Amino acid sequence: MGQANGRRAKFFAEHPMCIFCGGAAPAETEEHCPPRSLFKDRAWPEGFVFPACVACNAGSSDADLVAAFLAQLRHNSDVVSSRSEGIMRQLHRQHPGLIGRMLIRSPIEARARARRLGIEPRPGETHLDLGLVKVTAEMEHAVSVLASKLTKAVFYVHTGRIFPAVGSINLHWFTNAELLDPAHRQSVAATAGLATLRPPVTRGGKDLRDQFDYSYGVDTKEELLLLHVGFGDTFGFVSLAGCVPGQLDEMSERIDARLLKETGAIPRSPFKRLTADLGQGGTAQSASSSNSVEESHAHWEFPTSEAHTRPPI
Incomplete structure (x- = not known):
């Protein structure tokens, strides 16, 4: 003690x-x-x-609970662990109905979404067996909170300074299903390509990059950070952080120019601005940009066991 x-x-x-x-x-x-x-x-x-x-x-x-639930999901999940079951039970208590809102129950909708993503069921399976789910508002908020805090944490690790309250963070997060879209994948790769430093992520000598991996780029003179994060094969995000008010606008213009060069298309920024106090006290919400956002989907399967084939709804 x-x-x-x-x-x-x-x-x-x-x-x-x-x-x-x-x-x-x-x-x-x-x-x-x-x-x-x-x-x-x-x-x-x-x-x-x-x-x-x-x-x-x-x-x-x-x-954190919702983010932990997302991290338990894989598109190739094996038998569920007791810990995964515990997280899902707690999620059901704190967010009743969330899992039900995630599920796609219509075969027609499942088929349409699968075709849009370019995936097909295996022999003997239906489109409902593909593990396609909807991204809900609770999930959007949870990832925004996680990204805000992790961006500030990485800034502290690699600069030794506290990210200021007047600073701004722009976020683009994505599911594994969105990366099946070649245009989306190319857009993320072009942006993440600016984050060239990839530190080790270990515990006791064990590599943890299969669960959490990140790369970053930092300009200590301009006090700018670009962060690219992946959580296994489930979801990830790219964030831009600027310490000085307004400087992210200039940084976004540089990234748009890179995207135009890489993709040959006029870019529509996938980023949204996060509120400065997101995650403090649990009351703030992320501030979306003016860009319209299409409904997002993910390619996940719920872990299964003999007695637990679907989480409680």
């Missing part, structure tokens, strides 16, 4: 302020970002523990 208290005292002495609210409050807790619940056996990557105030740490707990 004394050793643990000494370690915590040393941690807060070295990191006295919360990094998630721009250093506006003293750090009182240690926050794992990404949350431990996103990893198998809760084995999170070394170095991803950050100083946080109580409001910032507790404020994203609901979004």
Whole structure:
């Protein structure tokens, strides 16, 4: 106990302020970002523990649950673990009906979505067996909160500075199904290609990149960050972070020019602006851009077991 208290005292002495609210409050807790619940056996990557105030740490707990649920989903899931079942039961209690809203129940809709994505069922399967699901508002919000906090965390890791409250973050997140679209995949690749640094992600010498991988590019002079993140074969995101108000507009123009060069098409920005206090206190919502956004889908299967073929609805 004394050793643990000494370690915590040393941690807060070295990191006295919360990094998630721009250093506006003293750090009182240690926050794992990404949350431990996103990893198998809760084995999170070394170095991803950050100083946080109580409001910032507790404020994203609901979004963390939804993100953990998403991380459990794979398009090639094997037998469900007891941990996956526990997450789904908790999700059902806190978000009743969410799983039902995700499911595509109409064979006609499932067939149309599959054709749009260019995928076909295997022999003996129907289009409903493909694991296509809808992306809900709760999922959108959860990933936005996760991306906001993780962007600030990576900025802190690689610059040693707290991302300021006046800074801005633009986000584009995507599911594995969206990456089946060649144009979308090319757009993401062109943007992520600017993030050229790819640090190791390990715990106890074990590579965790099959669960969480990231690359980044940082301009310390301009105080800009570009981050590309993937969570297994489930979902990922690209975020742009600027410390100075308004500077993301210029950065977005440079990325649009790159997309035009790479794809030969006039780009429509896939990014949306996140509110500065997203994830603090659990009340803020992401601020969408003026661009219209089509309904998103994902290619996931719910883990199955002999007694549990579908999560409770």
